[in-house]
Amino acid sequence: MNAMDDVLIAGASSRSTDPIEHKITSLLADMTLEEKIGQMRQVDASGDQINDDLRNAVKAGRVGSVINQVDPDLAYELQGLALEESRLGIPLLIGRDVIHGFETVAPLPLAQAASWNPELVRDCARIAAREASSCGVNWTFAPMIDISRDPRWGRIAESFGEDPFLTSAMGVAMVEGFQGDDLSNEDSIAACAKHFAGYGASESGRDYNTTNIPENELRNIYLPPFKAAADAGAATFMASFSDIDGVPATANAFLLRQVLRDEWAFDGFMVSDWDAVRQLSVHGLTENDKEAAFEAASAGVDMEMTGDAFVEHLAALVNEARIDIETIDQAVANILRVKLRCGLFDLPFASKERRLSAATAESMNAVKALATESVVLLKNDRRTLPLQKTSVNSIAVIGPMANAAVEQLGTWTFDGDERRSVTPLAALHAHADDAFDVRYVAAMESTRSLDTTSFDAAVAAARDADLALLFVGEDAILSGEAHCRADISLPGVQSQLVKAVSETGTPVVAIIMAGRPLTLGDIVDHTDAILFAWHPGSMAGPALCDLLFGVTSPSGKLPVTFPKMVGQIPIYYNHKNTGRPPSPSSVIHIDDIEIGAAQTSLGMTAFHLDAGYLPQFPFGFGLSYSEFEYRDLKLSADAISPEDALRASVVIENKGAVTAQEVVQLYIRDLVGSVTRPVKELKGFKKIMLKPGQSKRVSFELTCKELSFYRRDKSFGAEAGEFQLWIGGSSVAELSARFSLT
Ligand code: GLC
Numbered sequence: 001m002n003a004m005d006d007v008l009i010a011g012a013s014s015r016s017t018d019p020i021e022h023k024i025t026s027l028l029a030d031m032t033l034e035e036k037i038g039q040m041r042q043v044d045a046s047g048d049q050i051n052d053d054l055r056n057a058v059k060a061g062r063v064g065s066v067i068n069q070v071d072p073d074l075a076y077e078l079q080g081l082a083l084e085e086s087r088l089g090i091p092l093l094i095g096r097d098v099i100h101g102f103e104t105v106a107p108l109p110l111a112q113a114a115s116w117n118p119e120l121v122r123d124c125a126r127i128a129a130r131e132a133s134s135c136g137v138n139w140t141f142a143p144m145i146d147i148s149r150d151p152r153w154g155r156i157a158e159s160f161g162e163d164p165f166l167t168s169a170m171g172v173a174m175v176e177g178f179q180g181d182d183l184s185n186e187d188s189i190a191a192c193a194k195h196f197a198g199y200g201a202s203e204s205g206r207d208y209n210t211t212n213i214p215e216n217e218l219r220n221i222y223l224p225p226f227k228a229a230a231d232a233g234a235a236t237f238m239a240s241f242s243d244i245d246g247v248p249a250t251a252n253a254f255l256l257r258q259v260l261r262d263e264w265a266f267d268g269f270m271v272s273d274w275d276a277v278r279q280l281s282v283h284g285l286t287e288n289d290k291e292a293a294f295e296a297a298s299a300g301v302d303m304e305m306t307g308d309a310f311v312e313h314l315a316a317l318v319n320e321a322r323i324d325i326e327t328i329d330q331a332v333a334n335i336l337r338v339k340l341r342c343g344l345f346d347l348p349f350a351s352k353e354r355r356l357s358a359a360t361a362e363s364m365n366a367v368k369a370l371a372t373e374s375v376v377l378l379k380n381d382r383r384t385l386p387l388q389k390t391s392v393n394s395i396a397v398i399g400p401m402a403n404a405a406v407e408q409l410g411t412w413t414f415d416g417d418e419r420r421s422v423t424p425l426a427a428l429h430a431h432a433d434d435a436f437d438v439r440y441v442a443a444m445e446s447t448r449s450l451d452t453t454s455f456d457a458a459v460a461a462a463r464d465a466d467l468a469l470l471f472v473g474e475d476a477i478l479s480g481e482a483h484c485r486a487d488i489s490l491p492g493v494q495s496q497l498v499k500a501v502s503e504t505g506t507p508v509v510a511i512i513m514a515g516r517p518l519t520l521g522d523i524v525d526h527t528d529a530i531l532f533a534w535h536p537g538s539m540a541g542p543a544l545c546d547l548l549f550g551v552t553s554p555s556g557k558l559p560v561t562f563p564k565m566v567g568q569i570p571i572y573y574n575h576k577n578t579g580r581p582p583s584p585s586s587v588i589h590i591d592d593i594e595i596g597a598a599q600t601s602l603g604m605t606a607f608h609l610d611a612g613y614l615p616q617f618p619f620g621f622g623l624s625y626s627e628f629e630y631r632d633l634k635l636s637a638d639a640i641s642p643e644d645a646l647r648a649s650v651v652i653e654n655k656g657a658v659t660a661q662e663v664v665q666l667y668i669r670d671l672v673g674s675v676t677r678p679v680k681e682l683k684g685f686k687k688i689m690l691k692p693g694q695s696k697r698v699s700f701e702l703t704c705k706e707l708s709f710y711r712r713d714k715s716f717g718a719e720a721g722e723f724q725l726w727i728g729g730s731s732v733a734e735l736s737a738r739f740s741l742t
Pocket of ligand 1: 097141194273274
């Protein structure tokens, strides 16, 4: 019996009838060790990297994948070399970060999460896959499903926020969008769940920093979205750069083998992050590239992204019997399995005729729909919004983000076509159509500018206008990978600009475009309304224009908590109760403490003297142009057994004057557990549309699965006892009921 048979039997005997597994077996039996290791190698093919060395390596079967080549002709050339000139004709995976769109740019993933609309997320991923595959891309490195509780971290922009349930729903939608109904379709691309795992816990929000995550927290908070992605059929996973509890994910057999393979039976392949194998020596886990290759391959990394540790050292490690050939065969089998599932042996190229013109009406409408539903209305005093086209004669459009076609696309948009990026200024001009004047003053050349010399012009424009729209926020470069901030207030002199304009007495609407939650305390009181738009992508302008003028009511809800001060971080809704939870009566503000106060005179609970314990805006929060009333919460039972399902329902009524969408959210609390449990956990949401005066009963079903968690004994399951349940329009919903699990 040869080595491959062992792998097959070890893998899953049921596979023996699967033609893909047969093809893997026969290829492995033919492959030399060098060709096997070649499959485990991804090469950077960007720009001038396409040289004869790369061409020869592809022809020699020493490359399994290339990254960052989106010129269709060059991609096809490399694929042609692999198929027609290499000995075994194994096609290449051609990878690209298609994070939130390709040429047509959708809102940031964090913004997409704020839509609480997985269908729109799936639609936009589908469009991104069509555009990217038409350039020869057949693999993307998304969804990024790292739970992110720290807005200092630049990569929160790529995440779906702080909650496992919402992140899971969004990650699954993106996987389904990219991979389509059939991964082998010409316009499908393989997804990659990243970064496995716990990257969002990087200390102090500094990228690539240390993470220390107790296993119980890892399993209850950070891993669920990855399990959901694996169950949804994500073709690949990517190991995180980060050191988790002293062992970088790239060398972490607990994660890459015990959890992913043994517990989850994942049979796709694991790619390292960019040169992360060799970085194991930088971490100080290994002393050189050879040891790094040993650790990563042994732990379960199947493919090395853009480093040469594998191709330089794995053969020697096998010949020295430090790594078994079975380990290599399993890694190569995983890679070949994905290539076969992608249909690359049959359809290795997207046909050249498919080169799509990106900005089709369908793609622009899809990203506009998602952008429109991603914007969160944080404040709307005196119904400042929506604007009535007939009731304004002049609007002052002010700020560095009003006409920033590139900045509004956000981070990770290498292929975004800025020529097709429609700014708010352009959209407002188009919408005005002589009905009202638009007076534009950028006032600052970028969000980081410290120059106030144009403030006078901005103030003058605001003074003469009926309304001032202030477009402020962050340049795209201020979030994303390695772009972290210790101060997350508005950069530059933007806060001063808001104050200066508000002193004119003209009503002020702030539209904030940023890649993270910001601390807004110094401008909230100087605005009449605030729309938080994240980085909305190619159709930022038309989406915001529709919202400003009430064509659509805002329906976004925060996927992440907004702190009052950066010093409150980490602050998130699904926190533990502690033994001394704060309450309004227990909080004493620093300014109210008597001089000479006795040591024990303050409320002995978990709060900050200068910030209290509440955020600026809570998870799940978002206003509408309408008002929704929740009433008549009903439970199908007061107690359920583990076999039962509990039905919880509530009536929602649109008490306002406009048709609007509402995200109905269901939260639970397990009051007593073998480990302490969060004070709230999102376990369901439904986005519904209601006309004025319309009411609807919305139901949710809770089973033992939703009540289950990783317990003190490391088993997964629910525990009998009391639960509280809330249904409402945010994580501070008050309508609640109790039930018990017997
Ligand atoms: C980067 C990122 C990863 C990305 C990869 C390829 O360093 O960490 O998310 O997919 O390299 O660009």
